[in-house]
Amino acid sequence: MADNEKRKQFVSAVVYVHDCAASLKGFLPALAGGLDELFEHYEIVCVDDASADDSMAVVRDVAAGFGETVFSVVSLGVFHGVERAMRAGIDTAIGDFVFTFERPAVPLTTEMLAEVFGRSTEGYDIVAAVPERGGTVSSKLFYDVFNRFSTLPGALETELFTLVTRRAINRVGAVNVSTPLVKAAYASCGLARSSLTYPVELSGEGAGFTRERRERAIDSLLFYTSIGYQAAKTLSLIMIGVTALALVYAIAVFVMGRPVEGWTTTIVLVSFCFAGLFTLMVLVVKYLSLILGQLVRKSDYVVSDIHKVTGGKTR
Numbered sequence: 001m002a003d004n005e006k007r008k009q010f011v012s013a014v015v016y017v018h019d020c021a022a023s024l025k026g027f028l029p030a031l032a033g034g035l036d037e038l039f040e041h042y043e044i045v046c047v048d049d050a051s052a053d054d055s056m057a058v059v060r061d062v063a064a065g066f067g068e069t070v071f072s073v074v075s076l077g078v079f080h081g082v083e084r085a086m087r088a089g090i091d092t093a094i095g096d097f098v099f100t101f102e103r104p105a106v107p108l109t110t111e112m113l114a115e116v117f118g119r120s121t122e123g124y125d126i127v128a129a130v131p132e133r134g135g136t137v138s139s140k141l142f143y144d145v146f147n148r149f150s151t152l153p154g155a156l157e158t159e160l161f162t163l164v165t166r167r168a169i170n171r172v173g174a175v176n177v178s179t180p181l182v183k184a185a186y187a188s189c190g191l192a193r194s195s196l197t198y199p200v201e202l203s204g205e206g207a208g209f210t211r212e213r214r215e216r217a218i219d220s221l222l223f224y225t226s227i228g229y230q231a232a233k234t235l236s237l238i239m240i241g242v243t244a245l246a247l248v249y250a251i252a253v254f255v256m257g258r259p260v261e262g263w264t265t266t267i268v269l270v271s272f273c274f275a276g277l278f279t280l281m282v283l284v285v286k287y288l289s290l291i292l293g294q295l296v297r298k299s300d301y302v303v304s305d306i307h308k309v310t311g312g313k314t315r
Contacts, residue, residue, distance in 0.1 A: 012095030
């Protein structure tokens with residue numbers, strides 16, 4: 001294929017939008033320009049996660065500058081968070097290859113899009129563009145802990161964006177109706193994965209850990225790693241150790257003929273054991289809630305409207 005010949009495949013780009021009007025002004029033109037240069041047929045799906053700023057006005061303005069390029073806007077009724085909002089966008093996308101952007105602050109170039117797509121055509125169903133540096137300390141800590149306790153093939157890391165094939169989307173959709181971390185679902189689906197590293201720094205809107213991201217991180221650790229089991233096992237061993245020490249103390253007091261001193265030791269021991277028991281119950285309840293969420297097949301998001309924006313006009 002000649003370098004200036006456009007690809008024939010139909011591709012979609014799904015962009016998460018939530019109060020990021022400033023970033024969209026630079027990101028969307030770069031994305032639309034890159035796709036237009038590389039592909040004959042493409043679409044851009046913007047998922048509006050209940051934005052309160054001028055994000056949708058920016059989308060319409062950018063769409064007006066790209067003629068017949070189709071911008072689909074998926075408007076969610078209430079705030080859903082990144083994972084569920086992106087699933088709504090992926091369900092709307094019709095491309096055979098789907099680029100996913102969880103943050104529109106990515107320093108994007110046409111060469112990056114071309115290289116990631118090229119790697120996908122080499123037989124990889126999931127290709128991630130990852131930054132050489134960047135990400136917050138909390139994000140790095142999360143992936144360190146996740147990869148330490150996870151049984152998934154390969155390590156997960158902070159990503160700039162990801163390209164997934166329709167086969168990967170269908171495979172994950174058939175197994176996981178709802179998942180707290182979709183990249184973990186892709187990693188466990190059994191299809192070939194690859195990544196490309198770029199010397200860029202991830203910064204700007206969406207780079208940090210919001211409350212929603214922290215909750216998603218906790219759910220992901222409990223669902224995809226053994227950290228819950230390891231914590232429960234460690235706590236149980238500590239409780240057994242304390243009980244053993246209390247038994248040794250009781251025997252020593254009996255042998256030495258010294259009376260037991262009041263109720264303090266007993267109360268402390270009982271309190272500690274019950275605290276450990278309740279902690280285990282919390283972990284069990286959390287696991288059960290996650291399992292229940294996977295078993296109950298229900299709509300994971302609520303869409304209030306879907307419309308096309310072509311040439312700046314809504315239809």
